[in-house]
Amino acid sequence: MLRPWQLEIDLQRRSERGLQTQIVQAIIAEIRRGRLTLGAPMPGSRALATQLEVNRKTVIQAYDELVAQGWLETQGRRGTFVAAAFPQGAATPPSSAGPAGSPTLEPGRGALLSFDDGIPDARLIPYAALSRAFRHAVIQASRSNQLGYGDPLGTPALRESLANMLTMQRGLSCRAEDLCLVRGSQMGIYLAARALVRPGDAVAFEALSYAPARAAFIACGARPLSVAQDQFGLIPEHLERLCRQHRVRALYLTPHHQYPTTVLLPAERRLRLLALAEQFGFTLVEDDYDHDFHFAHRPMLPIASIDRHSQVVYIGSMS
Numbered sequence: 001m002l003r004p005w006q007l008e009i010d011l012q013r014r015s016e017r018g019l020q021t022q023i024v025q026a027i028i029a030e031i032r033r034g035r036l037t038l039g040a041p042m043p044g045s046r047a048l049a050t051q052l053e054v055n056r057k058t059v060i061q062a063y064d065e066l067v068a069q070g071w072l073e074t075q076g077r078r079g080t081f082v083a084a085a086f087p088q089g090a091a092t093p094p095s096s097a098g099p100a101g102s103p104t105l106e107p108g109r110g111a112l113l114s115f116d117d118g119i120p121d122a123r124l125i126p127y128a129a130l131s132r133a134f135r136h137a138v139i140q141a142s143r144s145n146q147l148g149y150g151d152p153l154g155t156p157a158l159r160e161s162l163a164n165m166l167t168m169q170r171g172l173s174c175r176a177e178d179l180c181l182v183r184g185s186q187m188g189i190y191l192a193a194r195a196l197v198r199p200g201d202a203v204a205f206e207a208l209s210y211a212p213a214r215a216a217f218i219a220c221g222a223r224p225l226s227v228a229q230d231q232f233g234l235i236p237e238h239l240e241r242l243c244r245q246h247r248v249r250a251l252y253l254t255p256h257h258q259y260p261t262t263v264l265l266p267a268e269r270r271l272r273l274l275a276l277a278e279q280f281g282f283t284l285v286e287d288d289y290d291h292d293f294h295f296a297h298r299p300m301l302p303i304a305s306i307d308r309h310s311q312v313v314y315i316g317s318m319s
Contacts, residue, residue, distance in 0.1 A: 006051055007036075007043050019054050023062040028071055031082055042072060042080040064123050154181025170291065171305030172314065185289055188315040189213045189252070192285050193220040196313070201249035204242060204282075206234050210259045213252050213287065222249075233258050233265040236272040243280040250283045255303055257290040270303050277311040284312045291316060 009026045011019055030036045042048075045063060049056040063080055066072040070087030074080050141147050153159065159176040166172040166179075182188045189212070197203060199221030205214055207226045214224055225246060228238040234253060242248060251273070255265035277284055288302045304314035 007048060009052060011052060011054070019052075020058050020062045020065070023052070023054075023059065024065050027062070027066060028069075031071055031086075036082050038082055038086075039084050040082045042082065044079065068121065068123065153177075154179065166316075170288075170316075171301040173305075184319065185287060185315050185317040186212055186216070189285070189287065190216040190219075192250075192313045192315065193217045193222065196250045196283055196285070197222045198249075202242075202246040204239060204248050204251040206253055206258065208258075208260060209252065210254060210287065217250075217252065227251075229258075229261070229263075231263070233261075233263045233269065234273075236269055236276060239273070240276055243276060243282070248280060248282045250285055251277070252285045252287065254287045254289065256288050256299060257293065259287075259289070264300060267300070270306070274303065274307065274309075274311060278309055286312050286314050288314065288316045 007027075007030070009023060011022050013019075015022065017025075027036065027042075031038075036042075042063070043051070045059040046056055049059045052059070063072060067074060067080075071083055072080055073083045138147075156176060159179045159181060162181075163174050163176045163179055166174055180188075180191070182191060193203075193216050197217060197220045201222055202225050203217045203222040204225045204227050205217075207229050218224060225242050225248065227242065228235045233255065239248075239251065253265075253273075255270060257263075258265065273284060276282075284303060284307075286303050288304075291299055291302070302312075302314060304312040
């Protein structure tokens with residue numbers, strides 16, 4: 001695409017701000033000023049790097065950051081363009097953009113917080129290493145005639161390795177034959193619902209819970225019940241009252257990082273839930289979706305690690 005102009009950016013070589021940061025901030029400022037119009041094509045990374053006398057990788061990383069923030073968008077081989085609209089919460093008048101190279105977003109003046117469910121930064125994926133590993137695996141599998149259908153529970157060697165990991169790191173007493181490998185935790189939740197629920201069965205959920213899990217059980221005919229929560233998570237006493245009013249078939253919960261409040265369910269409440277499951281004959285479906293995500297302390301072992309009567313269906317993810 002013809003770009004008969006140059007994007008003039010004054011880089012301060014001795015500034016404490018890195019060159020990549022300066023490029024990012026300068027482009028945002030020019031977009032907000034209106035010099036770079038919405039939908040306008042951007043110069044190619046090689047051309048801009050030559051013009052600014054910087055490494056091309058610096059420009060590529062700046063563009064990637066601007067795409068991640070929503071200021072730019074890529075259109076395959078056509079190139080990189082200014083986004084068709086300001087990023088959400090940043091659509092302030094050009095005059096409020098502040099000095100060139102220092103765009104601002106003032107809290108309380110149209111700024112928005114986005115609760116995006118923890119979407120990962122795809123720029124951190126080691127694409128080259130993954131592609132090499134995938135190519136090697138495909139070649140090896142084709143040479144040993146392993147590209148046909150295998151064990152529907154998952155590759156035995158992988159299940160053996162996962163069983164060892166779950167035993168050593170998460171306290172589960174399990175064997176390879178106890179595991180079923182699926183394409184993500186959502187599929188695991190759906191299979192658990194299909195195995196446990198018959199049309200009309202009551203299934204309990206935390207009042208605030210993972211909506212796709214609730215939908216999976218409802219799709220299998222479940223009648224959902226909501227269990228009250230407090231600052232410590234699910235309230236066992238309220239669950240007990242529900243169990244006395246309804247024949248609860250299963251309880252779906254996220255005890256390690258309660259979804260969406262992130263509260264850690266205390267040990268005494270975990271023991272109480274197991275006692276209630278034994279008393280009223282329901283199954284706990286424990287979604288341990290975020291076990292390895294922690295900062296200052298070791299994660300608490302899952303409820304399944306203290307299950308002695310096969311009352312827990314444990315669902316985990318390595319995503």
